[in-house]
Amino acid sequence: MVDPKFDIKDLSVWFGHLQALKKVTLAIAPNEILSIIGPSNSGKTTFLRMLNRLNALNLSFRVEGEIRIDGVDLLRLDVEALRKRVGMVFALPLSLPLSIYDNVAYGVRMHGEKNKKKLEGRVQAALEEAYLWEEVKDRLQESAFKLSGGQQQRLCIARTLAVEPEVILFDEPCSGLDPISTAKVEDAMLKLKSRYTIVLVTNNVKQAARVGDRTAFFLNGELIELDQTEKIFTAPHDKRTEDYILGKFG
Amino acid sequence: MRKAKEFIVEKLILTCGVASIFFVALIFLFLMKEGLAVFKTVSLSDFLAGHKWYPISEPPQLGILPLILGSILVTIGAAIISIPIGVGSAIYIAEIAPAWAKEVLKAGVELLAAIPSVVLGFVGMVTLVPLVKNVFNLPTGLTALSGSIMLAFMAMPTIVSVAEDALYSVPKNYKEGAFALGATQWQTIWRVMLPASSSGILAAVMLGIGRVIGETMAVMMITGNAAVIPKTILVPVRTLTATVAAEMGEAVVGGEHYFALFAIGIVLFMISFMINVTADLFLHKRQR
Numbered sequence: 102m103v104d105p106k107f108d109i110k111d112l113s114v115w116f117g118h119l120q121a122l123k124k125v126t127l128a129i130a131p132n133e134i135l136s137i138i139g140p141s142n143s144g145k146t147t148f149l150r151m152l153n154r155l156n157a158l159n160l161s162f163r164v165e166g167e168i169r170i171d172g173v174d175l176l177r178l179d180v181e182a183l184r185k186r187v188g189m190v191f192a193l194p195l196s197l198p199l200s201i202y203d204n205v206a207y208g209v210r211m212h213g214e215k216n217k218k219k220l221e222g223r224v225q226a227a228l229e230e231a232y233l234w235e236e237v238k239d240r241l242q243e244s245a246f247k248l249s250g251g252q253q254q255r256l257c258i259a260r261t262l263a264v265e266p267e268v269i270l271f272d273e274p275c276s277g278l279d280p281i282s283t284a285k286v287e288d289a290m291l292k293l294k295s296r297y298t299i300v301l302v303t304n305n306v307k308q309a310a311r312v313g314d315r316t317a318f319f320l321n322g323e324l325i326e327l328d329q330t331e332k333i334f335t336a337p338h339d340k341r342t343e344d345y346i347l348g349k350f351g
Numbered sequence: 352m353r354k355a356k357e358f359i360v361e362k363l364i365l366t367c368g369v370a371s372i373f374f375v376a377l378i379f380l381f382l383m384k385e386g387l388a389v390f391k392t393v394s395l396s397d398f399l400a401g402h403k404w405y406p407i408s409e410p411p412q413l414g415i416l417p418l419i420l421g422s423i424l425v426t427i428g429a430a431i432i433s434i435p436i437g438v439g440s441a442i443y444i445a446e447i448a449p450a451w452a453k454e455v456l457k458a459g460v461e462l463l464a465a466i467p468s469v470v471l472g473f474v475g476m477v478t479l480v481p482l483v484k485n486v487f488n489l490p491t492g493l494t495a496l497s498g499s500i501m502l503a504f505m506a507m508p509t510i511v512s513v514a515e516d517a518l519y520s521v522p523k524n525y526k527e528g529a530f531a532l533g534a535t536q537w538q539t540i541w542r543v544m545l546p547a548s549s550s551g552i553l554a555a556v557m558l559g560i561g562r563v564i565g566e567t568m569a570v571m572m573i574t575g576n577a578a579v580i581p582k583t584i585l586v587p588v589r590t591l592t593a594t595v596a597a598e599m600g601e602a603v604v605g606g607e608h609y610f611a612l613f614a615i616g617i618v619l620f621m622i623s624f625m626i627n628v629t630a631d632l633f634l635h636k637r638q639r
């Protein structure tokens with residue numbers, strides 16, 4: 102692999118006595134879409150939230166192992182700067198009670214951009230990248246809550262893009278969406294790949310097959326298998342991977 | 352058998368509910384009946400806007416403007432002191448404090464709420480009053496400012512605990528969403544937590560102020576009780592509540608003075624009612 106974007110070694114995570122990740126080792130290449138699949142409670146979200154250090158908000162949390170981004174230990178970076186580089190889109194579209202425009206401008210303003218022209222440019226570019234611009238360009242001042250669920254999710258993507266991250270983490274971004282909205286979000290992801298590194302946690306195995314370059318299968322906090330997506334879906338090494346993909350458990 | 356039990360319990364609860372409404376209505380009617388009688392001798396505008404409160408001169412002068420201004424001045428002073436400190440502590444307790452500090456502070460706030468107002472008044476009288484007198488070089492320390500500071504202590508526990516609840520009730524997602532965008536803790540508090548809990552925090556402030564307006568004992572002890580229109584916060588004032596409490600005993604039942612004190616009761620009732628309704632509106636807005 103070329104220099105990996107993320108290099109994760111022997112990562113173990115505990116919440117109190119419960120071990121949520123067990124010695125996970127993997128590397129994520131720049132500009133790839135890595136899908137993570139696995140049944141509920143397998144540690145997918147926990148893994149994702151390690152990459153932007155969001156787990157540290159939890160008081161009972163403990164970690165062992167190492168994560169490097171572009172070769173630098175994650176813990177040595179300033180946490181705000183890290184989160185600016187590594188954006189995240191949550192399962193539930195998390196619009197803030199603000200206008201559409203302000204939702205997207207939110208993070209940009211927070212990072213200190215005051216110039217109105219530049220702000221407008223960033224908002225438009227982000228909305229275009231998230232494939233939402235055409236649908237909202239005439240109603241930017243309306244409340245974000247007036248958008249449909251699928252539009253709100255793309256709004257959240259736009260908000261994340263607007264701060265110009267390098268990596269985007271998606272945690273089940275389509276779990277509440279209908280197939281058409283899902284397709285639009287997936288389209289956006291595929292187009293974003295050329296500029297960003299994407300890690301996608303999904304409970305929809307077919308989605309992993311559609312958009313992932315590589316797919317990782319997690320079970321009970323362990324990384325069971327990681328390979329090219331076609332390989333995982335046509336000839337998995339591990340019996341448990343095969344069972345999960347075929348819907349035998351989970 | 353179970354049916355019968357259900358029936359009895361149900362009726363019992365209903366009776367309790369009806370009784371409390373009934374008593375409130377009774378109190379309200381009584382207040383109205385006695386209070387409105389004052390307007391046979393003094394017009395509404397003279398009563399509310401009159402500059403002089405000499406209830407036992409002949410003829411009595413029943414203008415309560417100095418009392419209203421006294422109440423407002425003390426209340427605003429208390430609000431200016433207690434709101435920033437109260438909301439600040441709530442933010443610290445809900446968002447920043449480590450677990451042990453949280454427990455200590457919450458216990459402290461509860462303790463403050465448990466101090467009877469007469470004790471606060473007493474302590475204020477021997478500590479705060481001389482301090483105000485010396486610091487501002489005044490003839491007396493029994494001033495609106497002393498009352499404001501003392502009342503701020505009374506409003507604070509309410510403000511802190513209600514505002515803290517409001518902050519806790521902000522969905523966890525909002526906070527995580529802000530952090531995930533790279534917000535610092537302070538940015539998250541200022542731009543996400545406070546706006547998202549603003550209605551609850553306003554309700555907290557309203558409830559705190561409601562407590563201040565209705566407070567009697569402590570103000571009576573340390574504001575100096577002079578029924579003149581205050582020009583600054585460093586002079587003695589007399590509040591609506593203190594007037595009723597101090598004069599009710601000596602007013603002749605059925606006399607003008609007596610009716611006027613009841614009318615003050617109506618004014619107080621209206622003010623508290625409006626504050627409670629406003630607080631309620633904010634609280635409900637939050638739930639929606």
Ligand SMILES: Nc1ncnc2c1ncn2[C@@H]1O[C@H](COP(=O)(O)OP(=O)(O)OP(=O)(O)O)[C@@H](O)[C@H]1O
Pocket residue numbers: 116119120121139140141142143144145146147148159304
């Ligand atoms: N903040 C937390 N505090 C305590 N335990 C947690 C926390 N987050 C996750 N866990 C625990 O870690 C384990 C893994 O959870 P995680 O959310 O990573 O699973 P997941 O694979 O994302 O599941 P799902 O598909 O249901 O989202 C679970 O047993 C969960 O209870």
Ligand SMILES: [Mg+2]
Pocket residue numbers: 145146147272
């Ligand atoms: Mg999850």
